[in-house]
Amino acid sequence: MQTTLSPEYKNSVEGQEAEAILRKCVHCGFCTATCPTYQLLGDELDGPRGRIYLIKQVLEGVAPTRKTQLHLDRCLTCRNCESTCPSGVQYGHLVDIGRKIVDDKVPRPAGERALRWALKEGLPSPLFGPAMQLGQAVRGLLPQALQNKVPAPQNAGAWPTRTHARKVLMLSGCVQPSMMPGINSATARVLDAAGIQTIVEGNAGCCGAVKFHLNDHKGGKAHMRANIDAWWPHVESGAVEAIIMNASGCGVTVKEYGHILQHDAAYAAKAARISALTQDLSELLPEIATQLKATQPGLVQALQATAPPLAFHPPCTLQHGQQLKGGVEQHLGALGFSIRTASNEAHLCCGSAGTYSVLQPELAYQLRDRKLGHLNAQEAEVIVSANIGCITHLQSGTSTPVRHWVEVLDAALQAAGAGKPL
Numbered sequence: 001m002q003t004t005l006s007p008e009y010k011n012s013v014e015g016q017e018a019e020a021i022l023r024k025c026v027h028c029g030f031c032t033a034t035c036p037t038y039q040l041l042g043d044e045l046d047g048p049r050g051r052i053y054l055i056k057q058v059l060e061g062v063a064p065t066r067k068t069q070l071h072l073d074r075c076l077t078c079r080n081c082e083s084t085c086p087s088g089v090q091y092g093h094l095v096d097i098g099r100k101i102v103d104d105k106v107p108r109p110a111g112e113r114a115l116r117w118a119l120k121e122g123l124p125s126p127l128f129g130p131a132m133q134l135g136q137a138v139r140g141l142l143p144q145a146l147q148n149k150v151p152a153p154q155n156a157g158a159w160p161t162r163t164h165a166r167k168v169l170m171l172s173g174c175v176q177p178s179m180m181p182g183i184n185s186a187t188a189r190v191l192d193a194a195g196i197q198t199i200v201e202g203n204a205g206c207c208g209a210v211k212f213h214l215n216d217h218k219g220g221k222a223h224m225r226a227n228i229d230a231w232w233p234h235v236e237s238g239a240v241e242a243i244i245m246n247a248s249g250c251g252v253t254v255k256e257y258g259h260i261l262q263h264d265a266a267y268a269a270k271a272a273r274i275s276a277l278t279q280d281l282s283e284l285l286p287e288i289a290t291q292l293k294a295t296q297p298g299l300v301q302a303l304q305a306t307a308p309p310l311a312f313h314p315p316c317t318l319q320h321g322q323q324l325k326g327g328v329e330q331h332l333g334a335l336g337f338s339i340r341t342a343s344n345e346a347h348l349c350c351g352s353a354g355t356y357s358v359l360q361p362e363l364a365y366q367l368r369d370r371k372l373g374h375l376n377a378q379e380a381e382v383i384v385s386a387n388i389g390c391i392t393h394l395q396s397g398t399s400t401p402v403r404h405w406v407e408v409l410d411a412a413l414q415a416a417g418a419g420k421p422l
Contacts, residue, residue, distance in 0.1 A: 001022050001023060001024075001025040001026070001027060001052070001056065002023075003019050003022045003023060003056055003059065003060065004060055005019055005059055005060065006059065006060055006061035008061070009059050009101075013263055014097045014100070014101070015059060017093065017097065018055065018059055018094055018097045018098070019059070021089060021090050021091075021093060021094045022052065022055075022056055022059075022094070024087045024088055024089045024090075025049075025052055025087060025089045026087055027049055027052075028086065028087070029049055030084050030085065030086060031047065031048040031049060031080075031081035031084050031085055031089075031091070032044070032047040032048065032049055033084070034080045034081060034083070034084045034347060034348075035047040035048055035080065035081060036076060036078060036080065036348050036349045036351075036367055037074050037075065037076065037363060039348075040363060040366055040367070041074075041363075043071075045071045046071055046074050046075075048075075048081040048091050050071065051071055051072060051075055051095060051098070052089075052091070052094065054068050054071060054072065054098070055072075055094060055095070055097070055098035055101075058098065058101055058102060058105075059098075059101070063105070064101075064102045064105050064106050065106065066106060068102055068106065069102050069103070069106045069108070072095065072098060072099050072102055073099075073359065073360065074360060074363065075095055076316070076349045076351070076353040076356055076367075077092055077095060077096075077213065077353060077354075077356075078316035078320060078348075078349035078353060079091065079092045079316060079317075079320040079321050080316060080320050080347055080348065080349065082320055083319070083320045083323070083347070092321070093259070096212070096213070096217075099215050100215045100217055103215045115358070115359070116214050116355075116359070119210065119214060119355045119358060119359075120210055120211045120214040120216050120219065123174055123175055123206070123210050123355075124174040124205060124206035124210055124211070124223065128174065128175060128178060129177065129178040132150065132175075132178040132179060133153075133178070135150040136150055136151075136152065136153045139152065145361070147396075148392075148393075148396035149358075149392065149396075150179075151179055151180060151392060151395070154180055154181055154182045155182070156181035156182045156184070156185040157182065157185050157186070157189070157410075158185070158189075159185055159188055159189075160188050160189050160192035160197075160198075162192055162197070163197055164192070164195050164196055164197040166195060166196045166197065166241060167196070167197045167198075167199055167239060167240045167241065168191065168196055168197070168198060168199065168240055168241060168242045168243065168244045168284075169199050169200070169201060169204075169231055169234055169240045169242070169243045169244065170184070170187060170188070170198050170199065170200055170243075170244045170245075170246065171200075171204055171207060171227070171243070171244075171245055171247075171250055171254070172184055172200055172204070173206070173207070173247050173250055173388070174205060174206035174207075174210065175388065176247060176388050179388060179392065180388055180391070180392075180404070182407055183246055183247075183388065183404045183406065183407060184200075184246065186404070186406045186407045186409075186410035186411075187244070187246045187281060187406050187410075189410050189413070189414075190288065190406055190409055190410050190413065191244075191284070191288070193288075193291075193292060193295075193413055194284075194287065194288040194291040194292060195291060196284075198244070199234065199239075199240060201230045201231055201234065202230075203226070203229070203230035204226070204227045204230040204231060205223060205226060205227065206223045207223065207224070207227065207249075207250040207253045207254050208220040208221065208222075208223035208224040208227070208253060209249060209250065209253040209354060210354065210355065211223065212253070212260070213354055213355070214355065220260075221260065221261065221264075224257050224260065224261060224267075224271070225261070225264075225267055227254070227274075228257065228267060228270050228271060228274055231243060231274060232270060235273060235274070235277065240277075241277075242277055242278070242279050242284075243274065243277045243278045243279070244278075244279055244280075244281055244284065245278060245279070245280050245281065246280075246281045246386075246404065246406060247386075247387050247388050247389075248280055248315045248317040248318035248321070248322065248324075248386045248387040249315070249317045249354060249387050249388075249389055251278065251279075251280045251317065251318075251321075251322060252317040252318075252321035252322050254274065254275065254278045255275050255278050255322065256275065257271040257272075257274050257275045257278075258271045258272035258273075258274070258275035258276070259275075280318060280322055280324055280386070281386070281406060282318070282324060282327045282328050282331075282386060282405075283324065283327070285327055285328065285331040285332070286327070286331055288331075289331045289332075289334050289335050292335065292413070293334075293335070296413075296416065298416075299335065299336065299412075299413075299416055300334075300335060300336040301336065302336070302416050303335055303336030303337055303412055303416075304336040304338075306415075307336060307337050307338065307408075307412055308380070308381035308382050308408075309338040309339075309340075309378075309379070309380045309381055309382075310332070310337055310338065310339040310340070310380050310381075310382050310383070310384050310405075310408065311339075311340060311341070311342065311375045311376075311378040311380035311382075311383045311384070312328055312329055312339050312340065312341050312383075312384050312385070312405070313341075313342070313346075313350060313371065313375060313383060313384070313385040313390060313394065314328070314341060314346065314385075314386070315350075315352075315385055315386050315387040315389075315390045316349045316353070317387060318386050318387070319347065320347075328384075328386065328405055329341060332405060332409065335409070335412075337408075337412075339384070340378050340380070342371075342374035342375050342377065342378060343374070343377070343378075344374050344377075345370070345371070345374055346374070348367070348370070348371065349367055349371075350367060350368055350371040350390050350393055350394055351363065351364035351365065351366070351367030351368045351371070351393060352364065352368075352387075352389040352390045352392070352393035352394075353389070354389060357389075357393050364393070365397070368393055368394060368396070368397045369397055371394065372394060372397050372398050375394075375398075376398065376400065380400070381400070381401075382400065382401050382402075382403060382408060383398070383400055383401070383402045383403075384402070384403055384404065384405040384408055385402065385403075385404065385405070386404065386405060388404070391403065391404060
């Protein structure tokens with residue numbers, strides 16, 4: 001796509017990056033067919049191609065408006081379009097640039113500014129945990145919209161105490177320890193069973209996605225640098241072999257530290273190293289499955305006989321952002337689980353999309369119900385996913401339990417060890 005940057009952006013880092021992305025787009029429209037918001041709204045400007053044109057116009061000097069801002073706000077950043085694009089257009093990076101530029105030029109109403117500030121400052125805050133505990137204590141009295149965001153208290157179980165030669169770092173996340181602590185402890189127990197020790201660095205916090213995707217790039221990068229500083233002694237000493245993410249939304253962000261901080265002289269090399277070491281938990285699943293089958297010979301037969309049938313929702317940040325597809329289903333299946341993805345629209349977003357379900361609830365709940373319709377058709381006893389946002393969002397619309405796949409695997413291992421049915 002031919003682009004002529006305005007003088008304002010011609011020599012800027014953001015402008016040059018955006019221009020390189022825009023020039024790859026041949027406006028074929030393949031992306032439109034797989035865009036969730038275009039499918040709901042039927043507006044070209046609520047699809048990737050239309051948003052690309054809007055961003056191009058702004059970079060060429062056309063003044064953005066509230067309408068421009070709205071169309072960019074409605075994007076889920078699911079990156080389904082990147083999986084579809086035959087030209088390799090990095091739409092996710094482009095929309096981050098475009099949103100920031102538009103927000104700098106188009107003032108938001110006071111109510112929008114307040115809500116976005118509360119989300120970007122509140123979710124990564126140390127006060128989020130106590131606030132979540134309070135919400136859980138009075139959950140039954142809360143309006144339904146708030147109940148949807150406040151899961152019932154969860155018993156995380158014991159953290160493993162054994163040491164192993166193989167060690168990995170794990171990011172706890174900003175909201176996960178308070179909302180669903182069982183995901184982190186289940187991860188540690190499953191890795192322990194496979195002979196891998198999980199280390200959590202207390203000085204590491206939010207991955208930076210919350211602020212970065214709410215157009216506070218400075219604040220998001222500060223979180224990223226803080227995590228790099230916290231992890232670097234472990235990495236530099238060679239004490240850990242990988243940095244593991246059990247929330248795919250965090251995983252896709254940390255894998256992009258190298259890109260986001262590429263122009264930071266002090267952090268570029270370290271950020272690239274951190275990104276190279278980062279793996280989604282599912283990337284360890286092949287060797288976890290191999291080790292479990294070797295050390296527990298009857299496990300597969302036991303799971304085949306007793307494990308509940310599972311429906312898997314692959315988060316967009318896993319299948320599109322990280323381009324990891326099929327691994328969870330394949331390797332849990334090899335362990336004896338009956339697990340299937342939806343037979344229709346498994347590629348589409350569930351509507352959670354970070355803070356999207358708070359900022360765009362009408363669209364988010366339409367996408368949730370559409371997704372649950374396809375998942376419920378699988379007649380599974382448990383829906384599993386790989387990202388806390390998707391899990392919370394989907395659970396708000398169904399009585400079927402929605403869990404992280406590692407929690408289900410952990411429960412199976414504990415039941416097998418105790419000789420009990422699942």
